[in-house]
Each structure stands twice: as structure tokens, then as C-alpha cells.
Amino acid sequence: MPVMIAAALKVSRAERRELEHLARSSVLPHRTVVQAGALLLAADGVANEAIAREFATTPDTVRRWRAKFEADGIAAVGSIAAGRGRKPIIDQDTIDAIVSDTLHTVPEDGSACWSMRSMAPRYGIGKDTVARIWQAWRIRPWKVETFKLSTDPSFESKLRDVVGLYVNPPAAAAVFCFDEKTQVQALDRTQPSLPMVPGRAGTMTHDYKRNGTLDLFAALNVGSGEVLHDTRRSHTGRDVLAFFRWIDMHVDPDLELHVILDNLSAHKSQPVRDWLAHKKRRRWHLHFTRPARHGSTSSSAGSPCSAAKP
Numbered sequence: 001m002p003v004m005i006a007a008a009l010k011v012s013r014a015e016r017r018e019l020e021h022l023a024r025s026s027v028l029p030h031r032t033v034v035q036a037g038a039l040l041l042a043a044d045g046v047a048n049e050a051i052a053r054e055f056a057t058t059p060d061t062v063r064r065w066r067a068k069f070e071a072d073g074i075a076a077v078g079s080i081a082a083g084r085g086r087k088p089i090i091d092q093d094t095i096d097a098i099v100s101d102t103l104h105t106v107p108e109d110g111s112a113c114w115s116m117r118s119m120a121p122r123y124g125i126g127k128d129t130v131a132r133i134w135q136a137w138r139i140r141p142w143k144v145e146t147f148k149l150s151t152d153p154s155f156e157s158k159l160r161d162v163v164g165l166y167v168n169p170p171a172a173a174a175v176f177c178f179d180e181k182t183q184v185q186a187l188d189r190t191q192p193s194l195p196m197v198p199g200r201a202g203t204m205t206h207d208y209k210r211n212g213t214l215d216l217f218a219a220l221n222v223g224s225g226e227v228l229h230d231t232r233r234s235h236t237g238r239d240v241l242a243f244f245r246w247i248d249m250h251v252d253p254d255l256e257l258h259v260i261l262d263n264l265s266a267h268k269s270q271p272v273r274d275w276l277a278h279k280k281r282r283r284w285h286l287h288f289t290r291p292a293r294h295g296s297t298s299s300s301a302g303s304p305c306s307a308a309k310p
Contacts, residue, residue: 008045009066016043018074032078035065039077042066094123098133102141113141152290162260162287166222173256176219176228176247180235180264186211217243219259237269244272248281256283263290 011019022028022036034055041051048059048066055062068076098119107118116127116134134140152158169175187208196202217239218229230246232239244259251257261267267286276284 009039009042009069011039011043015074016040019043019077022077029078031080035077038062038065039069090123090125090129094125095133098123098130099137099139102134102139115141150290158287158289162289165258165260165287169223170256170258172254173258174251175222175258176260177222178217178219178243178247178259178261181216181218182235183213184216184231185213215239219243219247235264235266237266237271240266240269241271241275244275244284248284253283256285258285258287260287260289263288 019036019040022032023040025033034057038051038055038057041054042048042062042065046054048062051062052059068079072079101122102114102119105114106112107114109118111118116130119130120127165175188211189205190207190209191205193202193204194200214231214233215235216229216231217235218227220227228247228250230243232242247257247259266272267288275281276286
């Protein structure tokens with residue numbers, strides 16, 4: 001039974017709440033949790049000897065915890081004084097060599113990158129030590145991020161044009177982002193599925209039958225979020241033209257039309273160019289995101305598709 005004395009540790013309400021939070025933690029270091037619990041008992045007036053028995057330590061240790069708390073407050077709970085604690089098992093030069101080898105060399109066995117198990121015997125340490133070094137330096141040798149630098153001489157102007165449409169679209173205009181999803185498989189299950197009922201999930205057969213493929217055309221209105229869509233058997237220039245007509249039909253005729261799209265040849269096919277060349281399609285403007293083929297760097301599909309000025 002803890003012995004109560006008068007000299008209780010002075011703890012404010014805010015400090016008590018923080019100590020209670022630390023003492024309940026399941027993720028903080030054990031020393032932090034123990035010290036927080038001991039300080040709570042000290043704040044309740046429990047004797048140092050009783051606290052020491054409760055946490056399997058010595059009264060002198062409890063006194064040091066109290067003195068650190070009185071001097072530095074919550075920040076002192078669980079802290080380790082400089083020069084104390086576990087000493088590093090490897091020196092800094094070895095750590096620097098491991099980091100350098102990881103970044104600038106590859107294993108002699110032909111592997112693409114170092115692993116913890118291949119690096120560990122190189123320096124006579126355990127794989128877990130290598131893992132801690134990599135974690136501290138935020139190194140992931142097995143991870144590769146891809147990138148692509150555009151070779152289009154007009155890349156910067158296209159970037160400004162397209163981003164400007166998203167960030168600051170023209171007034172009295174509709175801006176669409178258009179693309180096709182080709183070769184979408186039309187699949188069906190071989191038998192009818194059973195609906196979900198209480199106590200049983202919905203069901204479907206594990207096998208399926210193929211009903212050919214379709215091309216999905218979609219244009220996202222970046223202002224309203226509306227998606228215009230259609231399915232076609234192919235994605236030729238005539239199919240693109242049919243979808244452009246679909247967009248034209250569903251957009252207020254008083255609005256300018258700006259379409260962001262890639263440089264697929266079908267988008268610049270002759271049927272599309274002829275249709276856009278008509279005076280009734282003066283409101284149409286195409287904005288291409290990739291360089292044209294055959295060395296062309298044009299950002300339009302003909303004179304009526306000139307870039308907009310956001």
C-alpha cells in the first residue's frame with residue numbers, strides 16, 4: 001500500500017493531463033511511460049520509496065526524475081542526458097561508407113542494387129543495422145521513380161497554355177479534357193448472379209465470357225465536373241469526329257470550346273481538320289499536350305484550332 005506524505009510534486013493541470021497521456025501510451029519508449037507514471041504518483045504525494053517499489057527502481061532514481069521534472073517540465077520526461085544511453089555499435093566513418101556504397105555502387109554479383117543482406121557482410125554488421133542506417137538516411141535502394149523530360153521545343157508554351165486553361169479558364173468558354181480508353185473488354189458472367197441477402201454476400205461466377213472490345217471516349221468539363229462520354233468500335237479519325245460532334249451538340253452554342261488532348265494522329269485526321277475548318281466551328285480550339293510526330297511542333301490541328309489566350 002503506497003505511503004502518503006505531504007511533499008507532493010507540484011504539477012499544473014495541463015502538466016497532469018500531459019503526464020496521464022504519456023503514462024497511457026503504447027507507442028512511446030518504455031522509460032517515458034514509466035517516468036510519467038512515477039511522476040503522477042509523486043504529484044499525488046506518494047513517497048519516493050513507495051514509487052520505487054511500484055516501478056522496480058531505486059528511490060534515488062525517483063528523486064532524479066522529480067528533480068529533472070522540476071527543472072525542465074514535461075520535456076524532461078523520458079529524456080536521456082548527453083553522454084548517457086546506449087553507445088553506437090559502429091563508428092560514423094563506417095556509416096558514411098555504407099551510405100556512399102549504397103548510393104554510388106552496385107553488388108559484384110550483378111544485382112541491380114544493394115539489399116540489407118548483401119550489404120551487411122561487406123562491413124561485418126547485421127542486416128538490421130543496415131536497415132536502421134538506411135531508414136535514418138531515408139534511402140530505399142530497391143525503389144526507382146520514373147521521369148520523362150520533354151524534348152518538344154514548344155514544351156514551355158504548351159505548358160503555360162494548358163495549365164492556364166485549368167487555373168484561369170477563359171470567360172464565356174467551356175474547357176474539356178479529352179481522351180480515349182481503347183480495347184475495353186466487354187465481359188459478362190457465364191451464369192446469373194445471386195443478390196446479397198442477410199447472412200450471405202452477393203455472388204458471381206468465377207469465369208466469364210468475352211463480348212469483344214469497345215473504345216471509351218470521354219471529355220471532362222474541368223469547370224463543372226460533367227463528363228461527356230460515348231463508346232465506339234474503333235478510334236479512327238471518323239470516330240473522333242463523331243465524338244467532337246457529340247460535344248458540340250451538348251455545349252451551349254454561345255460558349256467558346258477549348259479541348260485539351262494528346263497528339264494522337266486520329267485527333268488531326270483529315271475528317272477532323274475539314275470539320276473544324278468550317279466557319280461554324282470557329283469557337284473550337286484544340287490544345288495539345290505532346291509534341292507532334294514527324295518533327296512538327298504545331299500546337300493546333302489547323303487554323304480554326306488555334307491556342308486560346310486564357
